[in-house]
Amino acid sequence: MRLRAVFFDLDQTLFPAEQAYRRGLRSAWRALREREPVGWERFQSLYARARQRVKARLKSSPSARSRLLYFKQLVEDLSGRPRPALVLAMMRAYDRAWPAADLGASRRVAAALAGSYTLGILTNLVCDTQLRKMLRLDPDGRLFRVLITSEELGVEKPQRAMFREACRRAGCRPGEALMVGDDWEHDVLGSLRAGLRAVWLRPPGSPERRLPAGAARIDHLSELPAVLGGAP
Amino acid sequence: MRLRAVFFDLDQTLFPAEQAYRRGLRSAWRALREREPVGWERFQSLYARARQRVKARLKSSPSARSRLLYFKQLVEDLSGRPRPALVLAMMRAYDRAWPAADLGASRRVAAALAGSYTLGILTNLVCDTQLRKMLRLDPDGRLFRVLITSEELGVEKPQRAMFREACRRAGCRPGEALMVGDDWEHDVLGSLRAGLRAVWLRPPGSPERRLPAGAARIDHLSELPAVLGGAP
Structure with a gap:
């Protein structure tokens, strides 16, 4: 069957989210440190604990991935009371710091494919965060015509x-x-279970896997057009 | 039993949310109108439809109340494609406009009670929106020592x-x-079913109701200290 649509995961596929979030986290810590004497090591352990508590409480709800909830929990753990101004200041600092990312390769691949396929994004995260990433990648929806976050669909x-x-x-x-x-x-x-084909963008250093029928593998996003060009 | 804690609903109890949101909505519409020729009447009907679609999809998830999701749906309905920059611009306009509200009475009541009781907020909404309201009402958590949004708890x-x-x-x-x-x-x-006592702040013009045991009624928040003063 002819291929008409290509969907992408966002984080670690089109957007180098891990590096970006690390920058955001340091920035949130700096916002906290303006008001509380908390070192970076301690902040990291407070953050990890808060994140774990929120995730345990919310399980697979999309909000379980909300940094704002992690910061609120962290501040409550630290202060024993809610501090809305501090939580929002940390969130603003976080959101200002993380979007810087090199998206050249992602944009080039999307531009190369957009003429031949309907492109889309399918991502498990809260809508606000993912829209901020898209603001850098494709602010007016000219490349990616479909954009679905798990938060808005209620499934992941x-x-x-x-x-x-x-x-x-x-x-x-x-x-x-x-x-x-x-x-x-x-x-x-x-995606294979839902009847789509799949391309696995193998994370650096991860072990090789046996590819099921309908799946291909690439090591860099830039290989994608060639793989699709060779598809029936 | 002695009363030790008093919890409040936020919207329409401490914060005049309906008026505030109306202001926010007009502001979001203006942000849209800078890019698309959409009149106020049409905007309202697009918004109502988008809201209804999100709510139908997400049912009782806290995200079903997310304005950002309504705006994203509205823009997709209008344009046939995602437009992250426009959606975020509408959300920014909305968030800038709505927080103006007269909170004098709410602050006075909270200040009068905070010496005698632990005060808290229990609200069914997304955390970000409610923190922005608290930023105006009690930015450093000095009055309200407990603040729970349904989003972070996963129940409403x-x-x-x-x-x-x-x-x-x-x-x-x-x-x-x-x-x-x-x-x-x-x-x-x-709250009665959970074993608490309750005070119903009757919305203006709403019909009288027979109060169950453990419940009282007030018509204005300013009556609360007197009602509590008379409590055993």
Whole structure:
């Protein structure tokens, strides 16, 4: 079947989120340190604990990934009371710091494919954060015509509904779509189970895997056009 | 049993949210109109439809109340594609416009009670929005020592877990706490079922109701200290 739509995971696929978030976290810490004498090591352990508590409470809800909730929990753990001004100041510092990222390769690949395929983004995170990333990658939706965050759909990858909704919005059948992502379970197995094809963007240093039918592997995003060019 | 904690609903109890949101909505519309020729009447109907679609999809998830999701849906309905820059511009305009509100009475009541009781806020909404309101009402958590949004707890009023968690954080038993709110089902019946007492802040013009045991009624927040003063 002819390929009509190509969907991408956002974090660690098109957007180098881990580096970006590390920058954001240091910036949030600096905002906290203006009011409380907390060193970087201690901040990191407070943050890890707050994150863990929020995740344990919210399980697979998209809000379990909300940095704002982590900061609120951290501040409450530290101060024994809510401090809205401090939490929002940390969040502002975080949001100002992280969006800097080199997106040249991602933009080039998207531009190369946008003429031939409907492009989309399928991502498990809160809408606000992902829109801020898209602001840098494709602010007016000229390249990516579909953008679905798990928060707005109420389901996450690898659930089938996420991929099926993307196909519905792209106006194609699952067999006419392909998902590109770094997460084996979410992006590769999830999309294959929903009837799409998949390209696994292997994270640096991760072990090799046996590819199921319908799946291909690349090591760099820049290899994607060649892989698609060779697809039937 | 002696009363030790008083919890408040936020919207329409301490914060005149409806007026505030109307201001925010007009501001979001102006941000849209800078790029798209959409009149106010049409905007309102697009917004209502987008809101309804998000709510239908997300049901009782806290994100079902997210204005950002409404704006994203509205823009996609209007343009047929995601436009991250426009959605975020609308959200910024909205967030800048709505916080203006007269909080004098709310602050006075809270200040009058904070010496005698542990005060808290129990609200069904996303954390970001409610922190922005608290930024105006009590930015450093000096009056309200407990602040729980449904987003961070993963459950909503009238569920018992919401009230029980508030008591846990306030360090009191349910019988030692009282909930004040305008919503009969969420605030009054929910808190009574969880073993708290309740004060119903009757919304202007709403019909009289028979008060269950453990509940009282006021028409203005300023009546609260007198009602509590008379409590055993």
